[in-house]
Amino acid sequence: MLEKLQSIIREAVDNEDVIITDLTVASEVDGWDSLAQVLIIGAIQNELGMKFTATEVGKLANVGDFVDAMMKKQQA
Secondary structure: OHHHHHHHHHHHHOOOOOOOOOOOOHHHOOOOOHHHHHHHHHHHHHHHOOOOOHHHHHOOOOHHHHHHHHHHHHHO
């Protein structure tokens, strides 16, 4: 799931060289601003069929939290 999210983030920030880990936070990635966040959420919804509420997104502190939330939705 981390690889898929990394691919989505790379596309959203328009940088194929971005490497993310579970501990990566948005402020560490050039171009990951509020617009990129919307693009990332939209891509997850479109490509993976997962929907996140604003409250759920607000609780995500780092990429690892994002991956955990995606895994939970996948299992539901």
